[in-house]
Amino acid sequence: MTKTVVITGANRGIGFELVKCYLANGDWQIIAACRTPQKATALNDLADATDGDIEVVQLDVSSAQSVEAFSKAIGDRPIDILVNNAGVIGGEHQSLGDIDYDEWMETLSINTLGPIRVTEALIENIRKSKNGKIVAISSQLGAMQYQTQGRFAYNSSKAALNRTMTLLANQLRAENIAVAMYHPGWVQTDMGGQAADITPPQSASGLYQCFEKLSLADSGKFFKWNGEPHAW
Template identity: 50%
Template sequence: MTNTVLITGANRGIGLELVKRYLQDDEWQVIATCRHPENAVALKQLAESAPKRLNILPLEVTDSLSVRHLQEELAGTTIDVLINNAGIYNDKGQKFGAINYDNWAEAFNVNALGPMRVTEALFDTLKRSKLAKIVTISSQMGALSRAAKGSFAYRSSKAAINKAMHTLACELEDQNMVVAMFHPGWVQTDMGGSEAEITPTESADGLYKTISGLTKADNGKFLKWNGDIHPW
């Protein structure tokens, strides 16, 4: 039996590693989206090695027209797992007194509104699955349980998408769908930095295993990449 996963922001970092991980199992068809597929060298190389199992499509999660084009392109498709991975961290180092509010609005548009735009647009494709899994890559930086300073835009945008997806989980409680948010770990990516604790491969492998094991009982949970519960 073949299943289909769609991953946003799939041209680098955790998104790219998730594409690689899903392609390791023959049962998966992968739809990888990114803003500029023509420049996604690593993705195109993967597509050459798995031409029948990897489909690369353009998507700008902040652009309603781009999202609509994706919706039209995938009309009639069944998506079993949607991974809202696309995100930005555009206020690293910004502190109170020097906040860039344009950056803050952009962070909300990408990190909070983006996953909701995509999920809503692809809802019909998800309804065709026996148990659709709607996954959003969030961050522990959006957890209200953690005391921290700075990065107002990134932290608040991740807290916002956590709440939005938790609300969606409540709305979909009576449907064959699971909505879950994930802290992917502190990962050695452009966003996480070279001093981070785990590699993108370790994060993607843990996410893959945990997502595969999600059941209806996990609806609405905020989890770590290794399956542990993350405090809200």
């Protein structure tokens, strides 16, 4: 039986590699969401090479209108897993004495509010699944236990994301919908840089396996890309 996955930020980096993981692993209908589909050359090429397994759909998670249009494009079909992956690093002005507050608000809108906007829009679709799951790509930089400096906008947005997702987990537990957050590792992407520890395919492969194993027993928890628990 074909299952459906929605992946936001699917045009590059970890999101694009997750699309490839789901394509390679069984009967999945993949709804690949990105802000500017006309520029997503690699994603469009991959979709064109499949027999309709990948749908590329426009989505700006910071826009209520875009999220509403995205929901209408999906219709009433069941969604088995929502992967909230879309995110931004938040600009260059994130240190004490050099803070761009407009950029900070935009970062929060995308990284924190975005996953909730999308979840709210698709919750009825997720409820139609027999084993619905909602996951968010977070970061260890959002963990209070992780000592770092700077990046006020990015770090705070991921900390807030983690908290909102735990609230979501508590609310949806009785409906048998599992919710979890994942640190994808330090990944060689536009955000992580080329000096990072692991490649996007390595991260995505580990995350895919984690998502498959996710159950209600782990709902509300924070994990690393390899399945290890992450300290808060």
